[in-house]
Amino acid sequence: MKKAELVFIPSPGIGHLVSTIEIAKLLVERDDRLSITVLVIKLPNDSKTTAYTEAVVASSSITKRIKFINLPDVHNTVAEVSNIALFFHLVIEAQKQQVQEAVQKLILHNNSDPDSPRLAGFVIDMFCTTMIDIANEFDVPTYMFYTSSAGYLGMSFHLQTLYEEHNIDTTELNVPNTEFKLPYFVNPVPAKVLPSVILFDKEGATAVRNFTRRFKETKGIIVNTFTELESYAGHSFFDTNPTLYPVGPIMNLKGDTQVGSGGTQQRNDIIKWLDEQPLSSVVFLCFGSMGSFNEDQVKEIAYALEKSGVRFLWSLRQAPPKGKVAFPSDYSKPQEVLPDGFLERTAEIGKVIGWAPQVEILAHKATGGFVSHCGWNSTLESIYFGVPIATWPVYAEQQFNAFELVKELGLAVEIRMDYNRDFYSESEMFVNAEQIERGIRCVMEQDSDIRKRVKEMSEKSRKALMDGGSSYSFLDRLIDDIMNNMS
Structure with missing residues (x-):
């Protein structure tokens, strides 16, 4: 043989x-x-x-x-x-x-x-x-x-063709209202949802x-x-x-090799907490292996969660030192970056964690919505388990994924779709509590058309x-x- x-x-x-x-x-x-x-x-x-x-x-x-x-x-x-x-x-x-x-x-x-x-x-x-x-x-x-x-x-091939056949450099497309048509997209794609590396950095x-x-x-x-x-x-x-x-979708559905700093005990604590929550009642916030925010933005997320009154599970990560290529880490004392008394006031409805066993959380019956960075792995996992996404992309091609999910496929709601540190000033990048709260409430709406479409796509992903x-x-x-x- x-x-x-x-x-x-x-x-x-x-x-x-x-x-x-x-x-x-x-x-x-x-x-x-x-x-x-x-x-x-x-x-x-x-x-x-x-x-x-x-x-x-x-x-x-x-x-x-x-x-x-x-x-x-x-x-x-x-x-x-x-x-x-x-x-x-x-x-x-x-x-x-x-x-x-x-x-x-x-x-x-x-x-x-x-x-x-x-x-x-x-x-x-x-x-x-x-x-x-x-x-x-x-x-x-x-x-x-x-x-x-x-x-x-397809987008990558298209941009390559623009460069090779028409001498159009993507770093020349970083004008706020620039859009271009793709042959297989219904909606024109705004340049601002492209990765910042191909918009702002010639090298x-x-x-x-x-x-x-x-x-x-x-x-x-x-x-x-x-x-x-x-x-x-x-x-x-x-x-x-x-x-x-x-x-696809290609995923580690068992989650049996997920790695976290707290190991088995941390995973067990998270799942035990979810077991005690009502069906589809928890919004899960997680921004990927390289997703993190500054302290002001962390506080704004906390304000939004508290005001919404929605049950939440929040994977909160600390940014690496500026200028270093490194991964975010767990906070040793998350209360130091959260609003005073936040953990005490939300103890009955929320849980702040570091590393998260994401597949198990999305698969859990208590999870009803996902505030996500829209990494493609996370997107596929969320669709597979029928959990609608509120988009908050952070880096790489995630802005494009958010655009595809919200505008092309109707499978997500928007918190931000073009969150990009290189495109906007620091003040423009800031997402206020009202905007975050609106996205959380929308993604947790139980009878929404988006939730129904995600459930239908979940069935199709399994059949595939x-x-x-x-x-x-x-x-x-x-x-x-x-x-x-x-x-």
Whole structure:
């Protein structure tokens, strides 16, 4: 029996690693001819990545046909830059030699055993397109795992075309009222919902274009979405070259390897508190692995929650020092940044936490709404569990996701859709308590059209993953193509 080995290269950071491991698990579960080696690149001071992979290896949900190799740290060789897209690019570029050596060792090991699988290709993250060079050295195809939406992929291709064919630089689009039409979007897309890195930073925009330019060199693009969710793109969008495989929603539904500073006890305390709340009564506030606010904005969120009277579970994180590429952390004393007496006054209806076991919280029957940064993983989880979102994007492509959810799909309400530190002044960025409260009340409305649409899309997301569903079928097609492409 012909066996195939795939080398997965996720970009640094827990957000991309989680969904990468889940697609790896899906592939090996579907076809016992496949094995996967995941090459893990870490960021400075990123303890979560190591803890997560260790938890995955220790869990019963992983198979022996998935292995992990932690690549050596190369941070000392990477220049200090504040632009995160450029920093990622430099870190990944610096790992090319380590990747080449790791794959060479893998091939030598497999060649020593006639029953071992043969290298069939690379599956790289959307930010790791430089690794196409290494795949070419080994004469194997590259597939890309795209962890954002199909809509944003189309946007990326469109901006690349504007630059290459019309010499339009995205850094020239940062005019407040600029809009442009996409062939597969109903509404014109405002420039202000694009990531700040491609609007305000020529160096960063160039790095992003370099990623995107190479997308078309891949054999196929595996997209974490499902056709029923982004049907506006039309079937023609999924028949492009390279081939697109919408196989989502891809998530760690068990939540069995989620990592938090408080570990099991912290998770148990949160779930116990939710167990005591009425059905669909709690609004959950969480802004992702890199989402945090200054103290004035934290107080405004607190005022909104208290005035709304809605039951709440708030994942409150402390921002890293300015100018450092690092992750937010839990507050040791959250009362120091909250309004005086807030914790005491809201003790009966609310709970302030640090790290959050997000999948378990969204899956809980008490959770009725989600104030979210609109990261694509979080968006898919929220839809899957039928929890409507109030949008408050913070960074990366989250503003675009918020626009897609609110304007294109009608699956979310808006707190802010264009929250962007680089586009507005500090005073314009400030979201007042009234605006936050309005969003919370709206997302918690029990009989709203948005809640009904989210419930319907939740059912479609589950059907897509079942035998005969759209994503199930696309995964089969991907496996067939991988096996048929082996030389």
